[in-house]
Amino acid sequence: MAENSSAARGALLQLTGVSRSYGGREVLHPVDLALAAGECVALLGHNGSGKSTLLRVAAGRDLPTKGTVRFDGLAMDENDPRIRARVAVVGDTVACYPDLTVREHLLLVAVAHGVADAADWVDQVLENRSLTERADALPTALSSGQMQALLLACAMVRPRDLLLLDEPEQRLDPEARRRLAELLKAELADGVAVLLVTHHTDLALEVADRAVVLEDGRVVRQGPPARVLATAAAAPGAGTAGLR
Numbered sequence: 001m002a003e004n005s006s007a008a009r010g011a012l013l014q015l016t017g018v019s020r021s022y023g024g025r026e027v028l029h030p031v032d033l034a035l036a037a038g039e040c041v042a043l044l045g046h047n048g049s050g051k052s053t054l055l056r057v058a059a060g061r062d063l064p065t066k067g068t069v070r071f072d073g074l075a076m077d078e079n080d081p082r083i084r085a086r087v088a089v090v091g092d093t094v095a096c097y098p099d100l101t102v103r104e105h106l107l108l109v110a111v112a113h114g115v116a117d118a119a120d121w122v123d124q125v126l127e128n129r130s131l132t133e134r135a136d137a138l139p140t141a142l143s144s145g146q147m148q149a150l151l152l153a154c155a156m157v158r159p160r161d162l163l164l165l166d167e168p169e170q171r172l173d174p175e176a177r178r179r180l181a182e183l184l185k186a187e188l189a190d191g192v193a194v195l196l197v198t199h200h201t202d203l204a205l206e207v208a209d210r211a212v213v214l215e216d217g218r219v220v221r222q223g224p225p226a227r228v229l230a231t232a233a234a235a236p237g238a239g240t241a242g243l244r
């Protein structure tokens with residue numbers, strides 16, 4: 001896919017000149033990024049490169065020091081009900097109600113978003129995320145992989161036009177990562193836009209239309225994932241291991 005595909009098709013998510021500083025230190029240098037419906041952009045880079053900061057700014061969970069973030073023409077504000085109804089985020093922290101079971105968590109999310117036939121939809125998502133046998137378990141009884149599956153299920157059980165995912169593959173075993181890749185491809189086929197932070201280059205190669213590599217808060221490479229990763233591997237002293 002061409003690098004300017006978002007501009008050609010109309011951007012759903014648009015970051016323009018976005019930077020972020022903390023205590024006078026610029027941790028994210030100016031970034032321009034456009035993401036169209038049905039398109040996946042993978043953010044790659046070593047730990048501390050600025051990937052998660054960029055995702056939080058894109059989600060409206062952190063305000064940019066400079067620049068603008070817009071979702072479907074609206075200024076990105078996670079408290080805006082028009083945006084909350086259409087943007088699903090799986091972040092890098094676990095946040096669950098300790099007294100709600102897996103099923104109750106999903107029902108709460110589905111009902112809050114006005115999903116029709118919420119109970120039936122929850123059953124389907126439980127099966128898709130291999131959580132049916134743990135539907136009545138509390139979060140404290142889940143393994144780390146099951147907890148990650150629950151967080152992903154919470155995003156899947158509600159309406160969404162944009163998915164913002166921070167390392168959704170973490171804590172998943174190889175089979176669960178394979179199912180995650182199939183899930184993301186189905187989301188893209190349905191027209192959902194996906195911004196994906198990942199350390200797994202195989203996942204980026206399988207599902208992403210474009211890859212963006214960050215180093216020290218700067219975009220250093222971007223383009224089709226295969227080309228970006230080949231360029232990284234060919235760099236002196238580099239390699240795809242440097243993206244993990």
